[in-house]
Amino acid sequence: MKALVYHGAGVKAWETVPDPKILAPTDAIVRMDTTTICGTDLHILKGDVATVAEGRVLGHEGVGTVVDVGAAVTNHKVGDRVIVSCISSCAVCSYCRKGLPSHCVGMGGIGWVLGHLIDGTQAEYVRTPFADTSLHGCPESLTNEQAAMVSDIYPTGFEIGVQYGDIHPGDVVAVIGAGPVGLAAIATAKFYGPAKVIALDLGRSRLDRALAMGADIAVATSDDDWVDQVRAHTDGLGVDVAIEAVGIPDTLRGCVAIVRPGGHVANVGVHGVPVELPLDTMWIDNLHLTTGLVNTTSSQMLLSLMEGGRLHPEEMVTHRFTFANILDAYDTFSRALDHDALKVAIHRE
Numbered sequence: 001m002k003a004l005v006y007h008g009a010g011v012k013a014w015e016t017v018p019d020p021k022i023l024a025p026t027d028a029i030v031r032m033d034t035t036t037i038c039g040t041d042l043h044i045l046k047g048d049v050a051t052v053a054e055g056r057v058l059g060h061e062g063v064g065t066v067v068d069v070g071a072a073v074t075n076h077k078v079g080d081r082v083i084v085s086c087i088s089s090c091a092v093c094s095y096c097r098k099g100l101p102s103h104c105v106g107m108g109g110i111g112w113v114l115g116h117l118i119d120g121t122q123a124e125y126v127r128t129p130f131a132d133t134s135l136h137g138c139p140e141s142l143t144n145e146q147a148a149m150v151s152d153i154y155p156t157g158f159e160i161g162v163q164y165g166d167i168h169p170g171d172v173v174a175v176i177g178a179g180p181v182g183l184a185a186i187a188t189a190k191f192y193g194p195a196k197v198i199a200l201d202l203g204r205s206r207l208d209r210a211l212a213m214g215a216d217i218a219v220a221t222s223d224d225d226w227v228d229q230v231r232a233h234t235d236g237l238g239v240d241v242a243i244e245a246v247g248i249p250d251t252l253r254g255c256v257a258i259v260r261p262g263g264h265v266a267n268v269g270v271h272g273v274p275v276e277l278p279l280d281t282m283w284i285d286n287l288h289l290t291t292g293l294v295n296t297t298s299s300q301m302l303l304s305l306m307e308g309g310r311l312h313p314e315e316m317v318t319h320r321f322t323f324a325n326i327l328d329a330y331d332t333f334s335r336a337l338d339h340d341a342l343k344v345a346i347h348r349e
């Protein structure tokens with residue numbers, strides 16, 4: 001089969017690799033019909049994620065068709081249309097039972113293995129471990145592109161942004177970074193009843209999209225007085241919840257700058273370097289700071305909201321490619337601002 005292979009920092013290729021095979025009775029083999037690229041894949045290609053070995057097939061998102069199952073798989077059968085989750089979960093270890101499959105012991109202590117520690121979904125076929133409890137049946141009413149947004153983007157924005165941010169009714173919420181994950185946080189924040197949601201980004205087109213996807217106010221962080229602009233939309237003390245969805249030191253410190261005493265900063269972005277934080281002032285402001293790897297425990301709920309028309313994941317997909325053109329998809333996604341791109345969908349021919 002063909003797959004997108006990581007060959008060390010800055011080097012990738014769409015090339016022929018051996019077909020995946022069932023290795024454990026709980027595995028399934030999925031033919032990928034639609035996949036996509038994550039910001040994390042770009043981090044890997046920058047060399048930021050040292051745990052990714054050269055030769056690894058990248059990708060941890062997508063929708064496909066089951067073509068083979070191990071003897072112990074009972075939830076899914078050959079021919080089923082399934083969503084591959086970025087987190088693989090045994091469902092029975094102590095972490096899975098605590099609702100933290102991000103640290104599934106059955107997967108060796110980290111639930112994110114696809115396209116990280118084992119070969120991933122930017123390929124014609126993928127082996128998925130613990131298929132019964134890691135794959136989700138794809139609702140008939142959702143397209144592949146819609147459903148692929150549940151692999152990672154929506155659960156990450158919702159769980160690590162909205163839920164960890166502890167949004168309450170009446171809160172003012174700011175989201176720095178209106179890329180796909182930030183937009184997913186904006187779109188799902190409404191389920192907790194915030195008074196207003198402020199979207200912040202450098203790019204005007206991204207801010208316009210954020211307004212279309214549920215933000216009430218847009219502030220350009222390219223404005224020198226952006227912190228004052230945000231405060232002016234509160235009682236002057238700052239926002240209740242600031243969600244970081246970029247992954248660079250400036251935006252995390254920006255969240256600390258706009259949050260009110262007693263408020264929450266929820267870091268969602270994947271950072272490639274350490275961040276210096278003003279803990280000398282944060283402590284006396286009683287700030288809460290959360291971080292996290294998604295658990296994808298909200299996936300079924302998010303699918304229900306999509307089926308019910310309460311979420312519109314199709315708004316995330318701006319560009320479409322086939323597997324043969326996956327390098328063009330990478331080029332578009334890695335220069336997202338130039339291309340006005342959010343998620344790129346890559347389809348089987």
Ligand SMILES: [Zn+2]
Pocket residue numbers: 038039040041060086152
């Ligand atoms: Zn991802």
Ligand SMILES: [Zn+2]
Pocket residue numbers: 089090091092093094095096097101103104105106107
């Ligand atoms: Zn587990």
